[in-house]
Amino acid sequence: MASIGRFRSAIQFAAMPQMSVALRPKIDSGDIVCETLELQLLADDLGCCHYYGCIRAPQWALDRIFVAGVQGMNELIATLGSKPEAPETAFTLAPYSLTAHTQAPLEAGMAAVRYLSAIAHGIQLQLDARGTIQTIFLHGAGKDDFSQYGGALGHGLTFASSRAEVEAVLGAxxxxxxxxxxxxxxxxxxxxxxxxxxxxxxxxxxxxxxxxVTILTAEARPK
Incomplete structure (x- = not known):
């Protein structure tokens, strides 16, 4: 059974669209042994739990276990170029409860732009014409009326970091x-x-x- 000490935070799992589920590492007292996860089916508005059982999770899910809402930029980078509904990508994006919307063309001849946004989580995704994730925007508090993105930015950087601190960590x-x-x-x-x-x-x-912080595919970056 999988165990992560006394770790009990729910992990949202979006690759099973026909049910509302939460995956929890099976609690034991040893180190991580990621082979099975405890499956808890969540009820409707009553909030009751109907079923507990064990399933074998796909390897990509075991490789990318995270606490809902606090996964970081590296996991988001891995979603670039994929479609939001792809199982691995949906697994990563599930905690954000993203809402889809389309921005009308600003000028004649320009294409409409599709976004997935979660203002409360400080994150917005821009899709390309193929419907794949092209750009990810991670907002500081109040930027464009978004809340601050709460995940890790990597290398110890935060939204409190200055320009000099970013360059000190990442170089020129x-x-x-x-x-x-x-x-x-x-x-x-x-x-x-x-x-x-x-x-x-x-x-x-x-x-x-x-x-x-903006993450974009190599194809999308300005030359």
Whole structure:
């Protein structure tokens, strides 16, 4: 049986669309032995539990166990280029309760843009014309009226990190801009780190605080 000490937080599992389920590691007293997970079927509005049992979880689920709502940027990066309904991607995105919406074309001849958003979780996904995840926006508190994204940004970085702290941890960026002013007002500049499959873009506000982290596919990044 799988065990993670006294760890009891529910793990949402979205690859079984016909039922509302929560997966919990089976509690024991040893180290992790991820072979089976306890399955708890959740009832309707009564909140009663109808069934407990054990199932063998798919290996990708065992490899990516996380506490609902606190998985980090690395798990989200893995969803780039996939469709939201793909089992592994749906598993990662399930805690956010994303809502789909479409932005109408801004000008004639432009395509509509499809988004999946969770304002309360500080996250927004932009889909490309194929319906795959192209860009992920992780917001700082109040950015575009979103709450702050609560997952890990990696390398010990947080939304309290300054530009200097990001560069101290990640090194010199591949692209960047100094603080300045545009028609939209003052800004704190930005840093972009390019990888073979994706880029990570850090945007700073006029006060120097980290305001937005954008993850995008290599195909989508500006040249």
């Amino acid at each position: 960026p591949d692209r960047g801009a100094s603080p300045g002013r545009t028609l939209l007002g003052a800004h704190g500049g930005w840093l972009r780190y390019d990888h073979p499959t994706h880029s990570v873009h850090f945007s700073f506000d006029a006060a120097g605080g980290l305001a937005l």
